[in-house]
Amino acid sequence: MSRRQTVAVVVGLALYALLPPFLKNYGVYLMTLLCVYVMAAMGLNLVVGYAGQMSIGQAAFFGIGAYHVAILMKLGLPFLAVLPLAAGSCFVIGLLLGFPALRVQHHYLAFATLGFNVLVYLVLRNEQGWTGGTFGLAGIPRPTLFGVELDGNLAFFYFTLASTVVLALLLAWLLRSPWGRAFAALRDNPIRAESLGVNITAYTLLAFAIGAACAGVGGAYYAVLVQYIEPSAFNVPASLMMLLAVIVGGSGRFFGPLVGTVVVVLLPEWLRFAQNWYLMVFGFAVVALMVWLPGGVLSLADRWRRARR
Amino acid sequence: MADFLQLVFSGAAIGAIYALAALGFTLLWQASGTINFAQGEFVMLPAFAMLFFLKVAGAPLWLAFLLACVVAMLILGYGFKVVVVDPLLKHGVIPLVIATLGLSIGLKSAVKAGYSAEAQPFPAIFPDGLLALGTIRVSYADVGTLLVAGLIVVGLQLFLNRTLTGRAMQAVAQNTESARVLGIDVKQMVLYTFLINAVLASVAALLVTPAYLAKFDMGDSIGLKAFYAAIIGGFNQTRGALLGGVLVGVLENLMGAYVSPAYKEGVALMLFLVVIIFKPEGLLGKAEERKV
Numbered sequence: 001m002s003r004r005q006t007v008a009v010v011v012g013l014a015l016y017a018l019l020p021p022f023l024k025n026y027g028v029y030l031m032t033l034l035c036v037y038v039m040a041a042m043g044l045n046l047v048v049g050y051a052g053q054m055s056i057g058q059a060a061f062f063g064i065g066a067y068h069v070a071i072l073m074k075l076g077l078p079f080l081a082v083l084p085l086a087a088g089s090c091f092v093i094g095l096l097l098g099f100p101a102l103r104v105q106h107h108y109l110a111f112a113t114l115g116f117n118v119l120v121y122l123v124l125r126n127e128q129g130w131t132g133g134t135f136g137l138a139g140i141p142r143p144t145l146f147g148v149e150l151d152g153n154l155a156f157f158y159f160t161l162a163s164t165v166v167l168a169l170l171l172a173w174l175l176r177s178p179w180g181r182a183f184a185a186l187r188d189n190p191i192r193a194e195s196l197g198v199n200i201t202a203y204t205l206l207a208f209a210i211g212a213a214c215a216g217v218g219g220a221y222y223a224v225l226v227q228y229i230e231p232s233a234f235n236v237p238a239s240l241m242m243l244l245a246v247i248v249g250g251s252g253r254f255f256g257p258l259v260g261t262v263v264v265v266l267l268p269e270w271l272r273f274a275q276n277w278y279l280m281v282f283g284f285a286v287v288a289l290m291v292w293l294p295g296g297v298l299s300l301a302d303r304w305r306r307a308r309r
Numbered sequence: 310m311a312d313f314l315q316l317v318f319s320g321a322a323i324g325a326i327y328a329l330a331a332l333g334f335t336l337l338w339q340a341s342g343t344i345n346f347a348q349g350e351f352v353m354l355p356a357f358a359m360l361f362f363l364k365v366a367g368a369p370l371w372l373a374f375l376l377a378c379v380v381a382m383l384i385l386g387y388g389f390k391v392v393v394v395d396p397l398l399k400h401g402v403i404p405l406v407i408a409t410l411g412l413s414i415g416l417k418s419a420v421k422a423g424y425s426a427e428a429q430p431f432p433a434i435f436p437d438g439l440l441a442l443g444t445i446r447v448s449y450a451d452v453g454t455l456l457v458a459g460l461i462v463v464g465l466q467l468f469l470n471r472t473l474t475g476r477a478m479q480a481v482a483q484n485t486e487s488a489r490v491l492g493i494d495v496k497q498m499v500l501y502t503f504l505i506n507a508v509l510a511s512v513a514a515l516l517v518t519p520a521y522l523a524k525f526d527m528g529d530s531i532g533l534k535a536f537y538a539a540i541i542g543g544f545n546q547t548r549g550a551l552l553g554g555v556l557v558g559v560l561e562n563l564m565g566a567y568v569s570p571a572y573k574e575g576v577a578l579m580l581f582l583v584v585i586i587f588k589p590e591g592l593l594g595k596a597e598e599r600k601v
Contacts, residue, residue: 054406100582108585108589112582114533114536115533115577115578115581118533118574118578119572119575119578122575125571236529240410240414243407244407247404247407276418276422277418279414279421280414282414283415283418284411285411286407286410286415287412287415290408290411291392291393291408
């Protein structure tokens with residue numbers, strides 16, 4: 001990252017952190033929600049942008065994380081103990097689901113994850129004993145961190161923001177490691193990567209499982225943010241939104257999910273005036289964006305630079 | 310036993326409808342590498358077009374169906390190809406998948422906001438009543454659906470294998486470059502594929518809507534089953550789509566009746582996972598070589 005970019009990132013982050021005290025409750029909630037979705041989207045970017053796979057089941061992992069937190073925290077476990085459990089479960093389930101799908105062709109993972117999402121939704125809806133069925137689970141407590149209660153919306157916002165930054169740094173480190181560079185090789189030319197000794201299946205599978213774990217972490221924060229969860233928040237449309245966030249921002253770019261999540265979460269808020277029509281506008285806007293800018297919003301900068309030369 | 314056979318039969322009927330959608334899906338993939346995530350909406354839209362012609366224009370059902378086919382060929386065939394697929398195909402599969410996902414959301418929401426969010430009744434195309442075959446009784450609707458879908462699949466097979474145009478289309482699907490060298494008008498053939506897909510979706514709409522009603526999100530389930538049916542049967546085989554569709558329909562019906570209706574929707578996924586573990590190219594498919 002160049003010096004100018006580093007400065008831009010730090011300034012952007014500082015502005016983001018300084019804004020909430022001046023906002024009403026709903027504004028703070030939206031900004032926290034953005035952080036939560038960014039976590040899941042960053043994980044998905046690893047799968048879509050770096051490993052070059054399609055996944056349409058990120059919301060299922062998001063939901064698995066959320067239900068872990070809801071069920072276990074209501075049994076009295078602390079948040080910080082449940083968090084690794086949620087991430088770990090998603091990681092393992094990711095491995096189990098990805099293994100058959102990734103043995104074959106790239107678009108198979110898309111279908112497998114899509115169906116998996118439907119299945120998870122059915123389980124959440126039907127297994128009432130555990131998940132509360134369509135009524136969902138209410139009264140999820142906010143976490144307590146080393147004796148400090150994070151009940152207030154602002155306190156919880158800063159906790160979530162800090163966690164998002166930590167996760168982002170972890171992923172950045174991962175992508176700079178030799179292991180991460182193998183990813184890029186995979187996406188750019190899988191056959192050449194394979195001939196250089198990169199085990200395609202193993203790497204892609206791990207990328208998918210790590211992406212799933214990120215969604216589990218995001219889901220865990222989501223559960224304690226909204227304090228009430230029900231199955232429809234984790235159905236296929238939510239997965240599509242996350243996938244769109246990654247692609248709209250610019251998949252395979254580190255800050256792509258960030259930009260994309262802002263667009264995907266805030267655009268419907270701005271389009272409220274259109275009421276019933278807003279999803280239609282949104283859907284066709286995505287088609288138009290892909291036709292004009294298949295590389296996502298962040299590819300505008302490249303295009304501009306190329307045009308100047 | 311009679312119950313079992315009846316379940317198999319009605320499952321096969323709904324499976325035949327999945328097969329029609331799956332067939333269009335496979336054809337698009339073979340000819341142009343397009344994975345259409347809006348395939349379910351391509352079935353939903355003709356259903357509403359038919360309703361429109363029936364109610365607003367007062368047309369009889371056969372005319373409404375023909376008009377819907379024409380509209381589908383124009384918009385979902387030609388329009389879809391020119392506006393969405395052509396500009397995006399050179400950027401690879403992922404932008405196109407995202408665009409079709411966006412299209413799916415857009416079409417669904419347009420119908421929901423512009424027409425109705427409620428399920429709309431649709432006139433029956435086959436007479437009511439049951440037909441006794443030995444000890445089992447099957448409805449005329451199921452028999453009719455199976456017959457129509459079967460005829461369409463056989464007709465399409467004959468067209469693809471016996472006519473010059475059909476064989477040219479297959480050549481394009483197998484190897485675009487060689488086909489071009491042989492003087493086949495590749496663009497024309499790809500366009501035919503898109504038009505055929507639109508017609509197949511319209512027929513599926515005509516068959517599925519009387520029983521399942523016209524609703525803005527009716528495509529969700531059909532689209533997903535179509536993908537699975539296509540892969541289970543073999544992505545590069547036309548016959549495979551039929552086998553996959555019928556298999557999914559029958560197993561779903563049996564699962565719903567004997568195990569748990571709540572998890573009926575999960576059957577296709579399970580079958581898909583099992584098939585790709587043991588026979589990744591699909592039940593009837595042939596393994597493909599990779600191009601370096």
